Amino acid sequence: MQPLWQLYAGHFARPGADPAGPPEAVLRAARELVDYRKLRVEPGRVAFAGRGMAVTLNGIAQGYVTDRVSERLRAEGMTDVLVDLGEIRALGHHPSGRPWSVGLADPLVDGRNAGTLEIADRAVATSGGYGTPFDPAGRFTHLFDPATGGCAREWLAVTVLAPDATTADALSTALSVAPEARAAVLLDRFPGTAARLTRRDGSVLALRA
Template sequence: MTRLLSRRRVLAIGAAAAGLALLPNGARAAGAALRVWRGTALGASASITLHHPDSAEADRLIALCLDEIARLERVFSLYRADSALARLNRDGELRDPPADLVRLLSEAAMLSEQSDGAFDVTVQPLWQLHATHFGRPGADPAGPPPSAVTATLRLVGHRGLRIASDRVWFDRRGMAVTLNGIAQGCITDRVADLLRAHGMRNVLLDLGEVRALDRHPDGRPWSVGLERVGRPGSPSPALTIEDAAVATSAGYGTGFGPRGRFTHLFDPATGASPGHWRSVTVVAPTATTADALSTTLSVLPPARVAALLAATPQATAYLTRPDGTVVTAGG
């Protein structure tokens, strides 16, 4: 895979021009026992920060984390021809699917039902339609023809994806799945679970979504800064998290066409890219939940935000309007 979630990742850590960007600030050194790995994971800048008195053992655990990331990429990647997801999209069915894929697709299906279809992993044909349209020289900036959008919407619908322990398949030829709104969070959680199983506490993961285990080793919560629209580098509020996760979704991260009207975020009901929010940041108990909720809230009409968050009482959302003002909901 070249970029598992390249269409969705908002910003590299520390770089922000607009919206709410995640800036983990809690990884300051606390003596030699704080081990920080920085590199690339899931096709983007990443870091693993953990507190361990033995640097060699810390490095061994980090290597296990990287192996787990690579393993899960072979399941969830859109871009690796040999991944389980790529084979499902190519063949229309997958027999004896990996348990990781069945589990994540099942979680996605539950959120689809809970959000009345606003979260839908079968929107991949819409992305393909727009990528093909805008990839042509002289593409109409108004986007694909309405007839093409209508035809593509017939291939979208979470109930057309069938999930069983021994088989995953589509009801209609031409359907396809993207896990770009949930897989990065899932992988972050799996790495957190691995470290917890090895007795680790005081961990901060940034694998595109941020997940904290316990507190910073100096006893304070981990700190995640929020940088506001149009004011990069300016003083910003900070979220303090402990045993929690943070994820951001924003259309400005990846767009189609010169006008910024079309993004990688699609309303499964209309095929359009909603403009309700400039960005959505969610704090939740797990990175999977934060990731999926930030995606869902980005396309959900504002009037339905409170009801969805009420179903996840431990989640808080920070929603940036197009004018830069921020609304807080849930929690």
């Protein structure tokens, strides 16, 4: 997805940038550089099949690192810990014996919580374009639809609960570009997960698998 990130970031960094976004021809060229099937991961190296391709780990790396740190802490005997490295994983319970409390940012009002989740031995990840807008109006963000090269517009925010942070992180990113009917089908493929999807009008769709 990195070619799309570079395209949008570069476009809106220029003075007098077209508020409608990059030209279609340029967008089409960048989209042709996005294809996971052309990414080769081998022992000792990562390679691309095409010149100009690039990769970002933004959609899963924070969850993966959160899991690795959590596993190291557990291996050292720490059974009740809340790990927050961009995504959140709860080991055990709060020292008081209750579940850990995780606040959810309101995507419509900066600095306000939209709710609270109570979790124990679970992970939480949230994806929302409001976190990294490229343009002043916030219409173009860092969440991209690989099928079109455009920015995700289906949901304001997606929060996923899962047994581990890697799964939660990956699903919150994937669901961000999934229409409502497809979101439920995708979540059903991952046992023990649930999602909270905020529509653009502020209403919420809760999905449990």
